[in-house]
Amino acid sequence: MPDFAPLRVRGGGCRHWLRRAVRRRRRAVVVGLAVSAAALAVATPRPTERADAHTEAAQDAGPKHRRAVPRAEMVSAPxxxxxxxxxxxLRRGDRVDVIASANSPSGGRSSRAEVVAAGVRVTDVPKSGETSADGGALVVLSVPRATAAQLAGAGATSRLAVTLC
Incomplete structure (x- = not known):
């Protein structure tokens, strides 16, 4: 029998090719996602541009459409x-209604009460033991500027109470 050179079977060749193809495909997917994200970032208008475009569209549409209403500026109201x-x-983040009950001139209790602010967010509450001499406590609420003025006026003339929403 003649001498034959040893046979070397490359059994891992197919697997190696398959791994390389999967890596290439992953790279292609990653590159595609990166290009898509960059295109969206460039094409998306800035918030001020969106508001300006919306206002211009409302003006061009005529009186049939309402104009964009500016958001109320939120302020902290003690x-x-x-x-x-x-x-x-109360805890931070709770939503409350603020109710004012008018003080009667005779010093007795009044049955008249009105909601001064509805569904406002609590931003700060006193620590335990921080109360005033009259038994009240100071709470900080996040409210629109106009509501803050109403709360200040009601607090000067009435006793205020809160209800959890």
Whole structure:
């Protein structure tokens, strides 16, 4: 029998080719996603551009369409709530209604009450033990500027209470 050179079977060749193809495909997908993200970032208008475009479109459309209403500027409004025990129930982020009850001239209780601010967010509450001499507690609320003025006026003439929403 003649001498034959040893046979070397490359069994991993197919697997190697398959791995390389998968890596190339992954790279292609990653590059495609990166290009798509860059295109979206460039094509998306800035928030001010969107607002300007919306306002211009509303002006061009005529009187049939409403104009864009500017968002109310939110401010922090400190409010003295008459019952400190109620304030202890509040946490940051809670939504509350602020109710004003008018003081009667005779010093007795009045049955008249009105909601001054509805669904406003609590941004700060006092730590335990921080109450005033009259038993009230100061709460900070995030409200529109106009509502802050109403709260200040109501706080000067009425006792304020809160209800959780």
């Amino acid at each position: 409010v003295r709530i008459a019952d400190a025990e109620t304030v202890r129930l």
